[in-house]
Amino acid sequence: MAFNGTWKVDRSENYDKFMEQMGINIMKRKLAEHDNLKIIIEQTGDNFHIKESSTFRTKDIDFTLGVQFDYSLADGTEVSGMWEMEGEMLKGNFTRKDNKKVLTTTRCLVGGELVQCYNYEGVDAKRIFKKQ
Numbered sequence: 001m002a003f004n005g006t007w008k009v010d011r012s013e014n015y016d017k018f019m020e021q022m023g024i025n026i027m028k029r030k031l032a033e034h035d036n037l038k039i040i041i042e043q044t045g046d047n048f049h050i051k052e053s054s055t056f057r058t059k060d061i062d063f064t065l066g067v068q069f070d071y072s073l074a075d076g077t078e079v080s081g082m083w084e085m086e087g088e089m090l091k092g093n094f095t096r097k098d099n100k101k102v103l104t105t106t107r108c109l110v111g112g113e114l115v116q117c118y119n120y121e122g123v124d125a126k127r128i129f130k131k132q
Helices: 015-021 026-032
Strands: 005-013 038-044 047-053 058-064 069-072 078-086 089-096 102-110 113-120 123-131
Touching: 015 026, 015 113, 015 123, 058 069
Parallel strands: none
Antiparallel strands: 005 038, 005 123, 038 047, 047 058, 069 078, 078 089, 089 102, 102 113, 113 123
């Protein structure tokens, strides 16, 4: 599958503003800018196993497209939602458990890079990953 592989964050766009909108304090935002995030994606049909590892934590996530699941963001924010495939793009819609506001995330391949886009309360951000 196209997303399979090991991806390391290369650069971010507007990520600090996005995190600020999410309510993440300045100390955690500064640390997150240098988290050296690495994502390992293994897709088998509609099932995904993702391992996220950074300077701060390692987390395994298993999900099936179209099936709701609970997830804890790196800052501890609890969300519930699901991923779906829209053409060649993974699209996630997640609702925060604390305030019921929606976070949307997409993952797509652009020029051999994995581009992860976020939107929360009108603020957009991107993290671009290179395949290892």
